[in-house]
Amino acid sequence: MTQAEAERPTINLLDHAILLVVVLAIALIGNFVGPDIPILDALPGMFILYVITMVGLVVTKYAPFYLPSVAWISLVAILVTLPWIPGQEWLGGHLEKVDFLALATPVLAYAGLAITRNEVDTFARSGWKIVVVALLVFLGSYVSSAAVAQAVLTLQGEI
Amino acid sequence: MSNVFRKLATEWKLHLVVVVLVVVSELIYIREIPLGPGIILLLPLLYAFILGGLLNPNVIRRSVGGLVRSREVRAASPYIVIAVMPLIAKFGTLVGPSMKTIIEAGPALILQELGNVGTVLFAFPVAVFLLRMGREVIGAAHSIAREPNVALISDKYGLSSKEGTGVMGVYITGTLFGTIFFAIIASLVGSLNLLHPYALGMACGIGSASMMAACTGALANIFPQMEDQIVAFAGASNILTYGNGLYISLFVTIPICEFLYRRFGREEPEPASTTEGGAAR
Numbered sequence: 001m002t003q004a005e006a007e008r009p010t011i012n013l014l015d016h017a018i019l020l021v022v023v024l025a026i027a028l029i030g031n032f033v034g035p036d037i038p039i040l041d042a043l044p045g046m047f048i049l050y051v052i053t054m055v056g057l058v059v060t061k062y063a064p065f066y067l068p069s070v071a072w073i074s075l076v077a078i079l080v081t082l083p084w085i086p087g088q089e090w091l092g093g094h095l096e097k098v099d100f101l102a103l104a105t106p107v108l109a110y111a112g113l114a115i116t117r118n119e120v121d122t123f124a125r126s127g128w129k130i131v132v133v134a135l136l137v138f139l140g141s142y143v144s145s146a147a148v149a150q151a152v153l154t155l156q157g158e159i
Numbered sequence: 160m161s162n163v164f165r166k167l168a169t170e171w172k173l174h175l176v177v178v179v180l181v182v183v184s185e186l187i188y189i190r191e192i193p194l195g196p197g198i199i200l201l202l203p204l205l206y207a208f209i210l211g212g213l214l215n216p217n218v219i220r221r222s223v224g225g226l227v228r229s230r231e232v233r234a235a236s237p238y239i240v241i242a243v244m245p246l247i248a249k250f251g252t253l254v255g256p257s258m259k260t261i262i263e264a265g266p267a268l269i270l271q272e273l274g275n276v277g278t279v280l281f282a283f284p285v286a287v288f289l290l291r292m293g294r295e296v297i298g299a300a301h302s303i304a305r306e307p308n309v310a311l312i313s314d315k316y317g318l319s320s321k322e323g324t325g326v327m328g329v330y331i332t333g334t335l336f337g338t339i340f341f342a343i344i345a346s347l348v349g350s351l352n353l354l355h356p357y358a359l360g361m362a363c364g365i366g367s368a369s370m371m372a373a374c375t376g377a378l379a380n381i382f383p384q385m386e387d388q389i390v391a392f393a394g395a396s397n398i399l400t401y402g403n404g405l406y407i408s409l410f411v412t413i414p415i416c417e418f419l420y421r422r423f424g425r426e427e428p429e430p431a432s433t434t435e436g437g438a439a440r
Binding site: 083091115146150156 | 162163164166167173174176177178180181182184185186188189202203204205207208209210211212213214215217218227231232235236238239241242243244245246247248249250251252253254255256258259263264266267268270271272273274275276277278279280281282285286290292295296299300302303304324325327328329331332333334335336337338340341344345348354355357358359361362363365366368369372373374375376390394396398401
């Protein structure tokens with residue numbers, strides 16, 4: 001569709017290997033402070049997430065066709081935890097010690113610090129009407145997606 | 160090898176600030192605010208974003224002691240992408256074990272993407288009849304405007320067009336307030352107990368990874384006994400959105416918006432008038 005999709009960005013695996021340690025270390029601290037999970041208990045789970053992410057990045061770099069890294073990382077994470085895969089229960093036991101909200105906190109801290117002047121200006125220029133529509137769009141998407149899901153799940157007898 | 164360490168050495172202040180933001184946010188932890196019949200859940204990720212914004216000189220000109228300067232702001236952006244990777248991995252590891260349930264719920268997961276049509280039906284009438292908005296509405300009301308939708312509108316109309324102004328406005332609003340908004344909507348709708356937690360979980364997947372985290376985090380606190388399924392459904396729905404969200408926009412919601420605009424939109428005065436959004440790109 002767009003050019004960005006066709007072009008494969010170059011990934012420096014070594015840089016990622018080190019920078020990921022930094023963000024995971026910060027998440028490890030947050031995982032202790034908020035959800036109150038001792039650092040040593042969470043360490044294996046963090047390491048597993050590290051390995052999954054790195055494998056996903058290696059695949060992104062060398063796969064014969066291009067998919068964004070987040071797609072490959074998801075795929076690797078799903079594959080290794082499928083119920084039919086030996087060892088997935090052991091993985092799950094360790095991964096349980098890493099709270100997903102604790103992983104999201106550093107993302108949003110970086111995001112708040114990364115807001116650009118350009119974004120603030122564009123927002124200011126967009127005008128209040130678009131902001132009102134944006135809020136309706138978010139509310140509408142959420143409620144109608146949930147309503148469709150509810151209807152289909154009910155028809156299927158799943159709920 | 161030494162390059163990345165040199166990079167880190169120049170960025171230590173940024174990471175130190177992030178550590179402090181994370182520790183403060185996690186100390187406050189999860190708070191509930193009762194609101195009418197429902198509740199609003201405040202999550203650490205929200206405080207981290209707001210505090211980060213307050214320290215950001217682009218947001219508040221005289222931010223606290225000039226601690227964060229434009230050098231830190233520029234350095235921060237690539238770390239959003241890096242920090243989101245383990246979060247995506249974590250969501251994936253919650254999808255895997257529930258694969259059987261997810262396949263059983265497959266039709267709901269796929270059809271739920273059509274919820275985007277509801278987006279148009281919600282936002283379009285207000286935009287056109289109440290706010291008297293012009294063709295901006297086609298960009299603004301066709302989807303929740305994440306990166307693929309912006310790329311699509313850019314391709315079709317150009318970003319400096321009115322449609323482009325519309326999609327960028329929603330995109331920026333989502334970037335700045337989407338996470339907060341998702342946490343509020345999910346906790347309110349969730350605590351009203353009108354819809355099943357599975358359905359609410361699936362709907363959490365329609366946005367970005369941080370919106371999904373905020374949304375599922377709120378639901379998981381309201382329905383702790385169903386946390387695993389909620390997160391698994393959200394993760395699966397998010398992956399499907401990557402896959403087919405673009406096509407729903409291209410073949411369903413943009414044509415619907417175009418059709419509705421031709422029927423109900425106001426006549427465009429020839430060379431575009433200077434509306435308040437006209438200068439934005």
